[in-house]
Amino acid sequence: MTEKLFDVVIIGGGPVGENVADRVVQGGLTAAIVEHELVGGECSYWACMPTKALLRDAAALRAARALPAAGRTVSGDLDPTAVLARRDRFAANWSDTGQVEWLNHAGINLVRGHGRITGTRTVTVTQTDGTSTTVQARHAVVIATGSSAFLPPIRGLADAAPWTSREAAAVQKIPARLAIIGGGVVGSEMATAFSALGAQVTLVSQTRLLPGVESFAGEHVTAALRAAGVSVHLDVEVTEVRGDADGVQLTLSDGATVEADEVLVATGRTPNTKDLGLDHVGLAPGDWLRVDDTLAVVDAAGDPVGDGWLYAAGDVNKRVLLTHHGKYQGRALGDAIAVRARGEQPDLGPWGRHAVTADVRAATQVIFTDPEVAAVGLSAEASAAAGKNVRIVDYDLGAVAGAALHADDYRGQARMVVDADRNVLIGFTAVGPDVAELLHAATIAIAGEVPLHRLWHAVPAYPTISEIWLRLLETDRPHWAS
Template sequence: MATEDFRTYDVIVIGAGPVGENVADRTAAAGLSTVIVESELVGGECSYWACEPSKALLRPVLLRADAVHIPGIDPAVRNPLDAKAVLAHRDRMSADWKDDGQVEWLESVGVELLRGHGRLAGEREVSVETPDGETVRLRARHAVALCTGSRAALPTVPGIEDVRPWTSREATAAVAAPRRLAVVGAGVVGIEMATAWQSLGSHVTLLAREAGLLPRMEPFAGELVTERLREAGADVRFGVSVTAVRRVPAGQSDEVRVTLSDGGEVVADEILFATGRAPRSADIGLETVGLGPGEWVATDDSLTVTAVPGDWLYAVGDVNGRALFTHQGKYQARIAGAVIGARSRGERPSSGRWTPHSATADGAAVPGVVFTDPEIATVGLTAAMAESAGRDVEVVDYELGDLAGAQQYRPGYRGRARVVIDRDREVVVGATFVGPGVSELLYSATVAIAGEVPVERLWHAVPAFPTISEVWLRLLEARRDA
């Protein structure tokens, strides 16, 4: 009987986005032979259809929003953006959807690339269907890491299959601004793309079934963004959902008719559904190791899959559902790589919070930026989250526009800062900043929370004047004087 041919490696990584690349980098650096399997472009969603192209679309929008308020700058900045030039910049930032540079980087760190669709095929085994129809069998001595990410989740709406809906991929890769764009969803993708395309010449109608934008953040964040979107000309509607969609045939007008729950109708040229994410786990062989296909793959803080015995299977990044941010997935990747390296040497990974082998920040200090006008920067818990968890917290607010540094940044600056302080431990557990340029405040807040810096110690972290970072001093003063 013929023996099936396997290619054997120490580590197999399925998915070559930023998360998979970082796992492979860490295991290769630990001296482990590593192969990474990818069915699309090396670099993944973030490089070509999410983080990079979306920020390339938004950066000119935010820069112009600041410039129009600054005395002495040419009034021409008030003119509409050159959409063609912005889209060309987006193309450059997305490497024109070519992954040559990413492939070269993998080679430089000693990671082998196998193009094709990878599926688990039992314990420590992976089957890869290559683009030319061959099947390659892989076996791992130590670990298999699932780094397949997430995808846009489309709702069940009558007619949706026929309207050629945009998801985040189409919204970031479109070759021209539609005259009218309907955006469905109150989350980050929806409001970022509404901000970008409204500024690039589309008339945007933003439809949210919730009572406000960004319902998982502090309420003032969504309120300030709503205000600016409406000032920019967008039609923002709350408390409505889409009950049906249909596209009029191209021979007529080729427009999308959107029926709403309140009986109204919106007419658009394109419709973007930004209604959440789902794991890319439906066709990666989870059933061969006793897991349910299409589900989030649960892990412990070492990123080891909890439902599979033997400490060989890892789920890293979006696919585990812990924190759906590229930077957080890369953080997990560094930890998973360290855990795999330790176990390969027969060592027991360190346990407990804030160790090299524990993704503690996933539950305590997850940072995020929403690149709208105004920007939103958040890390840790909101006041509502902390209170629902039974924490005794104190909430301190400050108007960012009262800072000299903010007025230097933009005359008429509007924004707000909030910190959530755990009274029992006297440490900051959450922070939210909303206003132009606040993304630069985020790392200091993340350090304060992850480092569990006592509030009394923060008095000795002196902010430079006049900068927006002076808000830290003003928040401490507001608390002292309350």
């Protein structure tokens, strides 16, 4: 066994771990990443990048067909082989050579193997050949191991060789028939992608579609999927799955059956904490990690584990299960660890440099379905649950001149959630073609707590879809303009 010493040790080499390490090194410390799979993590090879590559060609084709002249120049269907080849390039053909080169350039050390906590600030890394390396941290150990697909206890499911998001993202052949269990983001996006690539898709959800966002957004996506030929079953459960040489059969709670060649399970995530040695610090393996506002791991009573040397960032702490928010946490945490190492106090006040305020006030998300969904901050439902005094302002996106020019028969909706006591935006959701580009304006308004009377002076260019801001503010103006 060999031993190595660094200022900070990060278990997990995905985007979150990379950002922690980069900020630590920029702060003058040494850092080592421990990774047993591909450097770059889930997002690079089995999630964000490859799945969006699967979706993009179909989105471009829909955009062309939404215009009369451009649509006449387009004939035929998508070539799945070409789509998959482009996907392969964005997944770097599942090679992390480029990511490792970046680590070397950034001055970040890489220790290959499976890391387990074996003592105070101590991680034992086991390589594939069985040899071990002990990695010691002077200041902190950060867990950034992310999450994996959750497989529900449906009778027969495990024996039917189901796909998870990984198999769907890395697919090499489009099945003729695909059944999807789960109507969240992964299920909805993959129903969009595989339907466009020629599969007959059946989606089964025990809730409405996209339950994490405003209900009108899910309704638009549901209608579009059905119009595209997807069979959508809502408010029903899968009670049994049977697999054989001819494919799989799903039995639903309403008595219906679904025949498919493959079944994709998209029913949530589970933390990658089962084999990290958490028992050495008094925590239960397999649980989500509780953290305080500094991202220090805490026990059930809210007290820091040990003397506060253990941190968790990204999916594994369950604050926001989105890559960009995990990276945001990683940047703040890496900077804070470097500040503490210098004997200084981090800035953890509201919107402070080392705080992760956006996780609770301005979490952002784009769902790349047809149509797109863009959301930031609180929904109407979440606002009500939090007991906030709010105004809900809705507007038909299709009535905006820029949207009508963007695509014939443009359909969509936008919503502002306004804090009625302060007249500032605390939530925004839009659904419609290409609404993702509206999102950052809303994010800035929420993070900057821009009063509506000042936001009124942010004049949107005409004719663009961004004119929705003028229409929303006009609708709400009687409440804040004298």
